Amino acid sequence: MAQRHAVVVRLKGGDPNLFGRATEELNACHAAGVSVETVPGVSAAFAAAATLNTSLTSRGVSRSVTFVTPSITRGRAEQDMHWADAAAAAETAVIYMGALQAERVMEALLARGVPANRPVALLESVSLAGECIVRGIVSDLPALALELGEGPALIVIGEALAEARAAIAEANAA
Secondary structure (H helix, E strand, O other), X not given: OOOOOOOOOOOOOOOOOOOOOHHHHHHHHXXXXXXXXXXXXXXXXXXXXXXXXXXXXXXXOEOOEEEEOOOOOOOOOOOOOHHHHHHHHOOEEEEEOOHHHHHHHHHHHHHOOOOOOOEXXXXXXXXXXXXXXXXXXXXXXXXXXXXXXXXXXXXXXXHHHHHHHHHHHHHHHO
């Protein structure tokens, strides 16, 4: 199509340059002699932070945030758990494409010492009209995931979530 038209737009939602196929698609275009321009959008992780009225990091609470995915490409062993090591080490973790694997995510995090009562939020179709947000703690992940539909979902885990929720409750009480 790109060779028949002067301008072709491929509109991609979500984070095409994070856990996406952007490199594969860009390489294919370059190999075909098609010039490409990538126009960045809003990351789902940052849209989630805005929706939750919080920062992914918080002074004195969380100085790091890690983006991971438990999704494995075909041919990779399911034992590849580097994502879980990174998520467990982070003060705030954003887990892409993990809601459908919520039990596996919970088990992996608990096995690595993440407290069962660490705050968690699952956000489906974040920043869209039909977004769904459920909150709880790490040990609730499988039950929380059942409350979501079938849209793309993020899992955000960390104490920064508890601090934001406490600030909102305090403001509402005043």
